[in-house]
Structure formats: structure tokens, C-alpha cells
Amino acid sequence: MWLPFGLVLMITGALSSTPSKFTGLECQILDPDYFTYSQCKLKVLGRGIIGLNVHARMYQGPLKNAKVNLSLFRKFSGYRPFMFNTTFDFCKLMATSNQKLSFKKIIFDVLSKNSNMNHSCPYDHDFIVRDLVFKPEYFEFLPLPTGEYRLQIMAATNNQWKTSIKVNILIIED
Known part of the structure; x- marks a missing residue:
């Protein structure tokens, strides 16, 4: 009698579990003469599937030297x-x-699949990331425990910080 009830609970529990996904996005402009964002949002692509979309317009270019800071935070x-x-x-990385x-190679390998940031400098065009969906296998070489994380990406050129993007991620271990 308890076996069918237990199976139903296990199946419905497995179907209602929340997958790892993006939970928040914040784009900050530090130099409006250099960058602006025409798009910076998370978009629901399907049930439980969240896509990251960023379109940064570059007003001064071409970009020949750039410095990036990657920081990982846990809540x-x-x-x-x-x-x-x-x-x-x-x-140099590209x-x-x-x-x-x-860590930097893992992040930019993921970004290059859904963006136009897949070549070396100089960059003389806008930066576009379209429908990037977080998948747990992205961090298979970097196992992170279940929790809420924030990835902060700051970019600089000519030794001045131009922009900051904060991406919140929920990671659920299987």
C-alpha cells in the first residue's frame, strides 16, 4: 500500500525540483560616454528556462586593450x-x-557560444549576448555546492573601469 504512494511522492518531487538557473541581472554603466545598454534582462524561454540577454552599445572604438575582472560571490x-x-x-585571453x-577560460568559453565575443581584439562593434541559458555542466570542472551565487564582470579600457555586470545564479546539486 505504501509503495505506490511513495513512488508518487518521489516522481512529483523530482518533477517539481528547481533546476540551476539565472535569477537576477544588473548592468551598471560607469562611463556613459563609452558604453550604454540597450538591453539587459532575463527572459523566460520556457518552463523553468531563463535566458540571459545583454546588448551593450559601444560608442568609442575600436577596443584594442581591455582588462576584465571576474569575481564570484556566494550568498x-x-x-x-x-x-x-x-x-x-x-x-590576450581571446x-x-x-x-x-x-575560471576565466570557463566563463568566456560559455559566453562565446551565445555571443559575438568570439574573436580576438580589436572590437569595433556592440557586445551582444542572446538567450544564454545556465547549464550545470558549464561548471563541471568547478564543482560548486548548492547555493546562490553572483558572478560580477567588470570591464576596463585605458585603465578606467567602464562597466559592471552582476549575474545572480542559483545552483542546485543533483
């Missing part, structure tokens, strides 16, 4: 630094495809 009574905070030369496995 513990507010977002606190967690594991990674790295600054690197973006043009020019060398044989880069060893690192």
Missing part, C-alpha cells in the same frame, strides 16, 4: 567573496585559444 546573509577574484588582459583550464 551568506548578503553576497560575500567566494573562491575567485581575478583580473586579466581580455585581448587571442590564445590554447589557454589552460581556469
Whole structure:
């Protein structure tokens, strides 16, 4: 008698579990003469599927030197630094495809699949990320425990920070 009831509970519990997904997005302009955002939003693509969309318009170019800071935060009574905070030369990263496995390589490999940021410098066009869906396999080489995380991406050129993007992610372990 309890076996069918237990099976029903397990099946409905498995179907109602929340997958890992994007939960928030914030784009901040630090130099409005250099960048503006015509789009910065999360879009529901299907049941439980959230796509990230960003369209940054660049007014000064071409971009020949760029510095990027990647920071990972975990939510513990507010977002606190967690594991990674790295600054690197973006043009050098994009020019060398044989880069060893690192946090920055993982992030930009994911971004290059759904964006036009898939070539080396110079950049003389807008930056567009369209319908990027978070998948747990993106971090298969970087196992993160269940929790809420924030990935902050800051970009600079000519040694001045131009923009900051904060992406909130919910990770659920299987």
C-alpha cells in the first residue's frame, strides 16, 4: 500500500525540483560616454528556462586593450567573496585559444557560444549576448555546492573601469 504512494511522492518531487538557473541581472554603466545598454534582462524561454540577454552599445572604438575582472560571490546573509577574484588582459585571453583550464577560460568559453565575443581584439562593434541559458555542466570542472551565487564582470579600457555586470545564479546539486 505504501509503495505506490511513495513512488508518487518521489516522481512529483523530482518533477517539481528547481533546476540551476539565472535569477537576477544588473548592468551598471560607469562611463556613459563609452558604453550604454540597450538591453539587459532575463527572459523566460520556457518552463523553468531563463535566458540571459545583454546588448551593450559601444560608442568609442575600436577596443584594442581591455582588462576584465571576474569575481564570484556566494550568498551568506548578503553576497560575500567566494573562491575567485581575478583580473586579466581580455585581448590576450581571446587571442590564445590554447589557454589552460581556469575560471576565466570557463566563463568566456560559455559566453562565446551565445555571443559575438568570439574573436580576438580589436572590437569595433556592440557586445551582444542572446538567450544564454545556465547549464550545470558549464561548471563541471568547478564543482560548486548548492547555493546562490553572483558572478560580477567588470570591464576596463585605458585603465578606467567602464562597466559592471552582476549575474545572480542559483545552483542546485543533483
